[in-house]
Amino acid sequence: MVDDSYLIKKITKFLVKILKYPVIIGTVIATVLILGLQKLQVLQVLELKVYDQMMQMRTDPGKDPRLLIVSITEEDLQRWGWPLSGEVLNQLLSKLEEHQPIAIGLDIFRDLPVQPGHEQLLQRLVRSDSIISICKHTNVREPGIAAPAGVKPGRVGFSDLVEDTDGLIRRNLIAVKVEKSDICQSSYSLSWRLALKYLALQGIPLQSNVNQELQLGDVIFTPLKSNSGGYQNADTRGYQILLNYRSPGNIAEKVTVTQVLAGKITPDLVKDRIVLIGSTAPSLKDIFNTPFNTGKADNSGRMAGVEIHGHMISQILSAVLNNQPLFWFLPGWVEVLWIGSWSVLGGYLARRLRYPFSLGLRSVASLLVLFVGNFVIFTHGGWFPVVAPALGLVVASVSVLAYSAHDSQREKKQIIQLLQAQKELIAELQKQQTTVTPTPEPDYLGKLLTTQTLLGKRYQIINNLGRGGFSETYLAQDIQRPGNPLCVVKQMRPVRQDKEYLNLVKRLFHTEADILEILGKHPQIPQLLAFFSENNNFYLVQEFIPGHTLKHELTSGICYLRSEVINILTEVLQILVFVHSYDVIHQDIKPSNLMRRTTDGHIVLIDFGGVKQLQAQNHVLDSIIFASRGYAPPEQMSGIPKLNSDIYALGIIAIQALTGLNPQEKEFGRDLKTGFIIIPAVSPSGEQTWQDWSELADTTEELTRILNKMVHLHSYQRYESAMQVLEDINNLLSKHSGSVRTPTL
Numbered sequence: 001m002v003d004d005s006y007l008i009k010k011i012t013k014f015l016v017k018i019l020k021y022p023v024i025i026g027t028v029i030a031t032v033l034i035l036g037l038q039k040l041q042v043l044q045v046l047e048l049k050v051y052d053q054m055m056q057m058r059t060d061p062g063k064d065p066r067l068l069i070v071s072i073t074e075e076d077l078q079r080w081g082w083p084l085s086g087e088v089l090n091q092l093l094s095k096l097e098e099h100q101p102i103a104i105g106l107d108i109f110r111d112l113p114v115q116p117g118h119e120q121l122l123q124r125l126v127r128s129d130s131i132i133s134i135c136k137h138t139n140v141r142e143p144g145i146a147a148p149a150g151v152k153p154g155r156v157g158f159s160d161l162v163e164d165t166d167g168l169i170r171r172n173l174i175a176v177k178v179e180k181s182d183i184c185q186s187s188y189s190l191s192w193r194l195a196l197k198y199l200a201l202q203g204i205p206l207q208s209n210v211n212q213e214l215q216l217g218d219v220i221f222t223p224l225k226s227n228s229g230g231y232q233n234a235d236t237r238g239y240q241i242l243l244n245y246r247s248p249g250n251i252a253e254k255v256t257v258t259q260v261l262a263g264k265i266t267p268d269l270v271k272d273r274i275v276l277i278g279s280t281a282p283s284l285k286d287i288f289n290t291p292f293n294t295g296k297a298d299n300s301g302r303m304a305g306v307e308i309h310g311h312m313i314s315q316i317l318s319a320v321l322n323n324q325p326l327f328w329f330l331p332g333w334v335e336v337l338w339i340g341s342w343s344v345l346g347g348y349l350a351r352r353l354r355y356p357f358s359l360g361l362r363s364v365a366s367l368l369v370l371f372v373g374n375f376v377i378f379t380h381g382g383w384f385p386v387v388a389p390a391l392g393l394v395v396a397s398v399s400v401l402a403y404s405a406h407d408s409q410r411e412k413k414q415i416i417q418l419l420q421a422q423k424e425l426i427a428e429l430q431k432q433q434t435t436v437t438p439t440p441e442p443d444y445l446g447k448l449l450t451t452q453t454l455l456g457k458r459y460q461i462i463n464n465l466g467r468g469g470f471s472e473t474y475l476a477q478d479i480q481r482p483g484n485p486l487c488v489v490k491q492m493r494p495v496r497q498d499k500e501y502l503n504l505v506k507r508l509f510h511t512e513a514d515i516l517e518i519l520g521k522h523p524q525i526p527q528l529l530a531f532f533s534e535n536n537n538f539y540l541v542q543e544f545i546p547g548h549t550l551k552h553e554l555t556s557g558i559c560y561l562r563s564e565v566i567n568i569l570t571e572v573l574q575i576l577v578f579v580h581s582y583d584v585i586h587q588d589i590k591p592s593n594l595m596r597r598t599t600d601g602h603i604v605l606i607d608f609g610g611v612k613q614l615q616a617q618n619h620v621l622d623s624i625i626f627a628s629r630g631y632a633p634p635e636q637m638s639g640i641p642k643l644n645s646d647i648y649a650l651g652i653i654a655i656q657a658l659t660g661l662n663p664q665e666k667e668f669g670r671d672l673k674t675g676f677i678i679i680p681a682v683s684p685s686g687e688q689t690w691q692d693w694s695e696l697a698d699t700t701e702e703l704t705r706i707l708n709k710m711v712h713l714h715s716y717q718r719y720e721s722a723m724q725v726l727e728d729i730n731n732l733l734s735k736h737s738g739s740v741r742t743p744t745l
Helices: 002-018 022-039 044-057 074-080 086-098 118-127 190-200 257-261 305-321 332-352 356-379 387-435 499-519 562-580 612-618 643-659 701-710 722-735
Strands: 067-072 103-106 131-135 156-158 171-175 206-208 214-216 219-221 239-242 253-256 274-279 459-468 471-478 486-492 528-534 537-543 547-549 594-597 603-605
Touching: 022 332, 022 387, 044 356, 044 387, 067 074, 067 257, 067 305, 074 257, 086 103, 086 118, 086 257, 103 190, 118 131, 131 190, 156 190, 171 190, 190 274, 190 305, 214 305, 219 305, 253 257, 274 305, 332 356, 332 387, 356 387, 387 499, 459 486, 499 528, 499 537, 562 603, 562 643, 562 701, 562 722, 643 701, 643 722, 701 722
Parallel strands: 067 253, 067 274, 103 131, 103 274, 131 156
Antiparallel strands: 171 239, 206 214, 214 219, 459 471, 471 486, 486 537, 528 537, 547 594, 594 603
16 A cells, blocks of 8 residues: 555656646647547548648659550540440551550450450450450449450459549559459559569569568569558558659650541650550540649649559659659658657747747748658658648647646746745845844855855855855856756855844745746746755855856947847847746846857846845945946836836947947946936936937937837836837838847747
């Protein structure tokens, strides 16, 4: 019983862990759903339509020079009547045999006599080794048709064509098992018989391998399975392969019965070719739907039965003599992985690209890659499902989006509670710090961590990165992970050690960690790796971002190009959309808190946390206000930050990049004590005339308007949300497409 309860706990723990990964959930849901739809044959029609479109898109190699079709046209019917008499057919075959064809396929039934000349025709069919006659097997819809009397089964091929459920011919039926009761005793098709005759002269006989598969030379004609490619539970009785049509136009040179009988054809049209004789007259209704007439209002893609037999012969000859690949398919388990991988991609995109425009753009691009990639594979004989993985991608994206939206709402409520708790804790700590004189002990406050110090038996200090208030930032190595990757350790050292104060700091520390854990899910915000306490000090371990800050890029006197500034705006705004969706205000947007990541060149927003609000009390210049002079708007300088306070700071950074002026210096037109702009002028409405500060600023009227609204001194006149700014930026880009790269999250 103990073992069972332990197992249940382990399974429950595993399931809870899985539920934290929406990509896995979305992928599983999408893959299972799509596989279920496949089994129910819901997707087969769509897969076949895509197959038809790819068939139509292939290049046309033109007519097969090994074939000739003698067609029975409407003009022939008017002259010779229907059915053609034995005498006419006998004369036709005689004329053709004079020119020495390799084989002649007579796609006309002669189970019943048509006088005059029927006996003479039968004599020719019986004694001629080059003529293949036809018969038709019995099926559930139609009775069979016998071969001409006296013709041996080895000189007869069946003319049966396999139609898909939508009435199109996509398959080549090569052989069937013949029952004794069947009126048609031919086990091979007309096209197969004629191809065998042609290949026999090339020294390529028919053989069978150990798997009882038909083989010609080195080419194995692997039979179609019921679930091959886009098919699901297809009727693949007999020996079928997928028909690889050669051309949407004429498969071969065509002449009419009248032309042959009148001697108006040259011998080279017949010599050493396979000649097919059959009807192309619409009135005889021997016309079939093919992949080439899918999606077409007219009947331009329909083909006569004799033409389809020509495509079948051409496919066999091209596979054996020209190394044209026969269609091949993914094994069942690989197909599941194929669909699952696209579902994973859809879930990944939805998780990484949280903005509809970016997600839509990347999803469309992924679907385009799927189709183009499949088409390239199709041209090399591979038929992979297209609709199933495409739907998997879409369904997984929707699933992950729905899950993420639900998760975001839950996390938003959680963060609101955490922010309220954080605010109360900070207020209590500030109250204690202002009413009680701190008496720090040198052992824990004055001493810095040294290199080689090991924290939590895991994080080995390498270097000191910075110091502020009662916190310290270090570069460290995680010695318990492969490769000892770098990480950033933030140490918070309380200014007092009494129990009440430490409890408050500990609660604030845990609140801070919970907030960073949620925000760190964004790919452009450092991920929280761990948090712990040791010797009454508190440590946050975050992802190390290799790169440099924008402080090193925005050099005084150097003006950035407009496209570069818009790239910065776009990237940071996308991060702020995510951060502000949780009602979190960063409160310290400045160049030194924007990292340019070395690995991909993207911007990462660093240095989150309300703990910094406590640090500010140790800075005389900052008093009790948590803000960076020059980048903070008036309401933040007054201790009342808003979400659009971050927008103000980003706008100032953009102006700094365009003008080359530092907002923390007087030439930027700011009073260092108040942080307000005083020169050259501020309009009565509060709008700043920054664009006049530098003639070198690479701006436009639209960009100037956007930046002016971002840095408006009155918060109610400013953009309300980062999404509004991003929309205006995107509208600006749409007018000047191609000049600015779109960041990828």
